[in-house]
Amino acid sequence: MFSCMCSRAVHIEVIEAMSTSSFINALRRFFAVRGPAKQIRSDCGTNFIGASRDLEMVKTNPGFNSVEEYLHTQGCTWVFNPPHASHMGGAWERMIGIARRILDCMLLEQRRSHLTHEVLTTLMAEVAAIMNARPLIPVSSDPESLLILTPATLLTLKTGSTPPPPPSGSYQEAHLIREEWKRVQGLADTFWNRWKHEYLKTLQLRHKWQGKRQNLQEGDIVLLKDNQAKRNQWPTGIITKTLPGDDGLVRKIQVEVVKDGTRKSFSRPVTEVVLLLSPKSDSAN
Template sequence: MEHQQMAALPAERVQVAPPFTYVGVDVFGPWEIVSRRTRGGVFNSKRWAVMFSCMCSRAVHIEVIEAMSTSSFINALRRFFAIRGPAKQIRSDCGTNFIGASRELEMDLSNPGFKRVEEYLNTQNCTWVFNPPHASHMGGAWERMIGIARRILDCMLLEQKRSHLSHEVLTTLMAEVTAIMNARPLIPVSSDPESPLILTPAMLLTLKLGSAPPPPSGSFQEAHLIRVQWKQVQSLADMFWNKWKHEYLKTLQLRYKWQGKRPNLQEGDVVLLKDNQAKRNQWPVGLITKTFPEEDGLVRKVQVEIVKDGARKAFSRPVTEVVLLLSSKSDSVN
């Protein structure tokens, strides 16, 4: 498989912004619940969960939905906006429910046929960005959160029989999972007795320090913090972002893989298009018809055209999903 040097962090990961201004979204599940009891037994149905992950503070918010449909997702999105406030940007993969939701809300700028897009975005101040298909690594910021939530739920559901799980119990479990995840430390816990404060997403969301004693107030005097509540809130928020910039942000700069630059794929290159549902010798051969260089000049996304059933079809794929067979440069040399 091809690969390219790991891209720099998106701008929304490295700038100070209110919680859930920049959000990554994914859906996980399902779980069977008892929806109603009948004379013959119980009637079970399924529930899924939508996770909203803040790109900068790393806080999470989970909503339970009744179906993997656009309508259910839009309801969850509206509940999220009502509780956490409107977002400026939403990122997700290319799941069909996300595509449908963005179209119904007129938030997808890639389709010029939508009406009132500009008017809607001016009022909501929100855009929707889709990662390329088959590029789950580009959504790693929220995919890791899904993995954490699954592990916590597996442990909690050991104490609760699945056949007796109700909608109310599942919703409560999701609230508990949210609290646990938002209480996780973002940086290694310091052994310095002069720095007892642990940086967590909950510190910003609740503006409470839990059992830890309040640290020095910086520009505010301690007596003022006790008497004037708004100054205490401001002090805690400033404290979070100061630790976020000086301790957490530098941990994001490391590239653990894909550290070196490789030659860019170019238009005219002949490639194999990876297909997980087919054997390797049955992968279709395609031609790169368009590349998408990023700000650093490196190509991490391409458009591949193949011929299938006598018709030409174009697919947008990350470079990790193609295998270079013949470079267009070699043709020009020969």
């Protein structure tokens, strides 16, 4: 998995073998699709040392020189973080950690049936599309133009996300589906449902309510936790009304969402929304 330090986009490559040749081919495919990179960064922990041995990239093996020479000819350098400093790669470690936990659970459930190369590569493309559709920061506070900036927007220069294929039966029992494209969509839906919950946890920290925190305010832009939303869709809205309790704490809000030119208003508890931008607080600071 490659993660861009500028756009925060991810790119996933499937390799056939843990060899230097497969590793260089993966880099070549990455450069061919995304363009050349000036620098590659990675950690130097025990897990990477073990992987580098499997990739024959340790300096005692001749494969290391071939990879180093290839990167040099491509005008690219490889920088290793110090050992025991995984926090220095937090920008990509968080994405890798979440995706790996979900994929590990999913692939363990698929042990009875083998995934073909076509299914696996298509699934990884769907996974990358889901991860690149995550919101980064809202562009506008206009309730009629709630455009969310995503890594996919920066890559394609297009708004919106790739819609899922039209429903054709149930994709839930992915391991029982004989048609490969339906099986891929079932696995992609499973990843989306798990990814949505795992990623939202990183946006909204749940501390014990032992101290007062700033209430949500009218005009704040929030992300709704909608279980009925389709894949790659992150419903966003603007708070139109807050309903504080007797103690002055806001636990219930009114949220307005604009979709396809239609305005809809919803009543939600504060636990079901994630604050993205607070114009009033930013202007006050």
